Amino acid sequence: MKLPKSFYTRADVAEIAKELLGKYLVTQINGGLTAGMIVETEAYCGRDDKACHANNGRRTKRTEIMFREGGKAYVYLCYGIHHLFNVVTNVDGLADAILIRGLEPVDGIKQMLERRKMKTPKMNLSAGPGALSKALGITTDLYGQDLTGQTIWIEDRGVEIETNNIISDKRVGVDYAGEDALKPWRFVIKDSRWMSKPRI
């Protein structure tokens, strides 16, 4: 079933990031439906977290969506090349978001391969935030999309991830955030082959 808005509007962004493991991210773009199981996430908090784009009330045109009510998509361009997909959480006025970093391909693999210009599914088909966005056809066009709509959403397909199969670690690529870079807000399903490249 599609996750309801109430899933996203809760206050504990790290808890939601953990619960997203084992859920299915689905897109329906240009007719084709593509989906993958989420195996890796990172939480970003708008307060007291220098790694977050919206930290300390930094409210700009780009970060605006994070301040809105949870259940929306925050997509932005990184390094001029990669589209990174985030889930906005928490209530209106509090800017929390969760970066999806790794998917296990499930549905529409053929279309994912076309988008990635690959012949056969390799491990990096949808492992890594830029790679999975390309595989699912996510671009900045989806900025602000409602995650309870018909274009992009997240489903619960009954998969339960045991707590002792979840690894938490510090986040990737945020060394500039000083002490906040040490927050253990990256969550990975243990032994998943589809996590992003920097291994634990």
Add this chain to the structure above:
DNA sequence: CTAACGATTCGCT
């Protein structure tokens, strides 16, 4: 208005 750079990936060595 201008300049610097990033929540990355891929290909080559």
Add this chain to the structure above:
DNA sequence: GCGAATCGTTAGT
């Protein structure tokens, strides 16, 4: 392991 690709956002002039 290293460096290029590439452009919107940001902060400063």
